[in-house]
Amino acid sequence: MNPATRSAFPGFAWSLSRQKTLAECPRRYAYEYYFSHNGWLADASEETKRIYRLKKLTSLEMFFGSSLHNVIQNAISNYSKSRKIPRPDDLVRLVRSSLNAAYIDSTRHYGLWFDKPSRYTMFRDVYYGDGLPPDKIEEIRSRIGACAESFPKSKTFREISGGRNVRLMELERFRTLPFADVDVVVVMDIVYRDRDTGRWVVADWKTGKESAEDRTQLALYAMYLQKLYDIPSIRDITIRNEYLATGTWREYKLEPIDVDNTLYVLERSVMEMRRYMEDIDGNVPYELEAFPLTEYTRHCERCNFKELCGR
Structure with a gap:
């Protein structure tokens, strides 16, 4: 991309995850949707690269969910071609393989992740030095098996x-x-x-x-x-x-009233997001200080950006 035509900020698009992030912490929202932009570029500032790197941290739960979604998507695609019902054991093996690769990235490939955070995985708990909690590992291990058993029996499948x-x-x-x-x-x-x-x-x-x-x-x-x-x-x-x-x-x-209610939630949420925009048409935010830190500090422990806020 030509630096002269590079956008300082991304275009605006609404999502439920965006709404949830703003509701939890406006400062996190600023980092996630504005000040990490262009952090993947070689000539970005070191601060922007740092924010982008932290944005790419993931939790064990989130990575598990993403991995299972990918495995299910492939299983449905394969079924549409071969009519072969997926075996739970195969689903478990594929999800565990993905999780194991992510753990190796997080514990052995810090330098690779640091340079290319979009290509390698870093668990937030590992990055912040706590390691993956044993009870959380056991919970996810149990959930893998339960989900793999449930998918072929689900009403949808x-x-x-x-x-x-x-x-x-x-x-x-x-x-x-x-x-x-x-x-x-x-x-x-x-x-x-x-x-x-x-x-x-x-x-x-x-x-x-x-x-x-x-x-x-x-x-x-x-x-x-x-x-x-x-x-x-x-x-x-x-x-x-x-x-x-x-x-x-x-x-x-x-029912039509459900559509009206959803549109109302959407409109109110967009209005709240636009309070933080200096230029609505260009999706240009106010300075970082205009985005307050959350008052609910319980959210801070699972925030990717907690090292930036001193909490």
Whole structure:
């Protein structure tokens, strides 16, 4: 990229994770979405590189979730070609292999991660010198097995593989949905359509506990789906969360009022984010000091940027 045309800050796009970050700590939000930008470039300032490097830290839970999502995505793709039901033992082996490689990166390849933090993995607990907690390792080990057993038995996979006339539409694709003057980020785990009934299904794989935000996330997906495929009614879309650690699922049908409520949450959230922008059109933030530190210091312990704040 030509330095003369390089953007100082990224374009603005709304997401649930962005909203959650701002709600937890405006300073963390500033580091994550503004002041880490361009930190991957060789001629970036050392401070920008440092912030970007810290942004790329990950937790054991987050890496496990990402690894399992990738394994599931590949399993569904393979099934659509071979009709081979994935074996839980194979899923466990693949996820453990990914976690082991990440642990080796974190403990033996610090220099490689330091120079190329987007190509190598660094666990936050390892970076900050605490090491991975044994109880957390044991919890994740147990969750790997539970999720691997649950996936082939999940309602979503059973519908795909149960002989129904189902057409896969999307698998974990990054999309943006324009609402008014704002792009909304959506990454749907799986979308399919029952050709016999005309029913659309959007499902999300969850590796942790239920969250109050789960339904809002799926409502956004349904709104995006309706717009993309010109679906006559939001009621034609089934939204579902698959909680693999417990082998349970929750399914919803949306009503127009759900869309109105989701849009209201979105609009209020965008207004709050724009309070921190000096130039809304250019997505230029105020100086870092305009983003206060959170009052809830319990969030600081699991923050990637805690070394920058002196807490």
